Amino acid sequence: MTEEPNNIAKIRKRRxxxxxQLADLIGAHVVTISNLERGHTHLSREWAEKIAAALQVESQDLKPVFENPTMIYVRGHLSATDPRWWPDEEPALPVSAHSPIFPYLADSPRWLLVVDDSLYPVFRKGDLVRSNAIFRxxxxxxxxxxDKLCAVxxxxxQSWVGFLNRGSGPGLVSLNRISGPPVVDLKFAPSGIVMFDRAIFQPTLSDELKALLTKT
Known part of the structure; x- marks a missing residue:
């Protein structure tokens, strides 16, 4: 099977x-988008940044991942109103997936299993999302x-998931929710913000993780 030169088409279709539409968003011709997706036009840093902004991903996410699968460990679950890290005494559940290694953006990253479709079209049931608690x-x-996807x-x-914005004053934030109306001027709890910075779409899950999906 021929490997795709990049992930533009996959992410675009997921959106x-x-x-x-993508061409209109970045001010390009549709033929240029087609050539970029097929590798006929070089995906320069400038093109990658424009396309990533339009697709609401990081520019690194447009690059293909060809290395061998990496073992990651699921330590929580995620839905629109229930982002939850499991207690440390609960065992983490392993998943073998193609996952690029990026520097962590916050203090304690954990992978979460998306347990329903309440975050569609951004995530679907069975996706994995990497979370970072912001302790400061x-x-x-x-x-x-x-402007990043967060849980507050x-x-x-009470918890919500959406794109984080500034509030009207110190200690306040607002959230453009994926499902439901915006939430304005939330006073968040200590350690009450979790940022999501990476996702693995529809990996092959273990029987234990599949069992979690059937419970929701």
Whole structure:
């Protein structure tokens, strides 16, 4: 089977976006998009940054991953209203998947299993998402989270998932939810923000992880 030169087409289709729509977003001709997807035009850094911004991913995500599968460990689950890290005493569940190694963006990364379709079309049931808890809450520390997909837990222990924005004052954030109306000026709990920075779409899951999906 011929390996794709990049992941543009795969991510674009996952976003339910046509080549023409992507071309319009980045100010290019549809033929250029076709040539980039097929490797007929070099995917330069400039093209990668424009396309990644339009598809709401990192430019590194457009690059193919050809190395051998990596063993990762699932330590929690994710839905639109229930992002949850499992207690440390619960065993992590292994998955063998093609996962590029990137520097961690926060303190304690964990992979979460998406347990339903409440985050569709960004994620589907059975996807894996890497999460990073933000343990500090200064404006400087939050800068890395703005416009990124995050889970926010407020002081009443209620959680939402969406794209993080600044609130109207110190200690406040707003969230453009994937499903449901925006949430404005949330006062988040200590360690109440989790950022999602990587995803593995529809990997082959173990029987134990499949069993978790059937419970939801």
């Amino acid at each position: 339910r976006m046509s080549q023409q 809450s200064s404006e400087k520390d939050l800068e890395q989270c703005y 837990t407020d002081e009443s222990d």
